[in-house]
Amino acid sequence: MRLQVRWARHLDEVRQAQRLRYQIFAEEMGAVLQTPVAGHDIDVFDDFCEHLMVCDEEQNKVIGTYRLLTPAQAQRAGGLYSDQEFDLSPINAWRAQMVELGRSCVHAEHRQGGVILALWGALAEFMQRNRLEAMVGCASIPMQYPGLAHGEGPARIWQQLRQSHLAEPELQVRPRVALPEELAHISNVSADALKVEPPALIQGYLRAGAKVLGAPAWDSDFNTADLPIMMRMQDLPSRYRRLFGRMKA
Structure with missing residues (x-):
């Protein structure tokens, strides 16, 4: 398989990324999407x-994608997608220096390969070229985990990560719609009993020095709990600094 990483150049290529997103979010994960084009995940931020894409050249199809919202475009859009889910005022000082990542997904047949690394390599180049210092976004966790009550999986993951990867108090944000109140008892469960594996993408962000900005928001349309994540270039471990090049010490 030959991978090609590229930025969407016209609407037809954006549509390819939106079709992949629909396959993953709606057909695979069961999200209820309000979309103007059948079979595509489309919203006002697109x-x-x-739109960053990884393509399988042999099959001529998109197998991985991210979308990026730059500071200038966020102003034109009236804010970030994440603003809809969180009160982000504690990180207002970073807005001119950060890009929002969103709608990340990889085709089910390619999640063990180099697709996510290819996407991250292109993200690194984008950050350097645009002299940006942070990435922010909503990292989704399924509300349903095997053997657990609805929402208990993300509630447990949040309790784990708040102990190990929570951002400093001045950067912490609040969800506009919190997880259901009946999950509040999870905070009293012992650390050993809490253990639930976070999604692979979240684990990757955390290995790269990302911080959790606060409690997750409940996205009922996607049936996910969305963690507010921020990855500052200054926090990157040394092995990631080689990937991202120009970094502050």
């Missing part, structure tokens, strides 16, 4: 975003 027109303001850069």
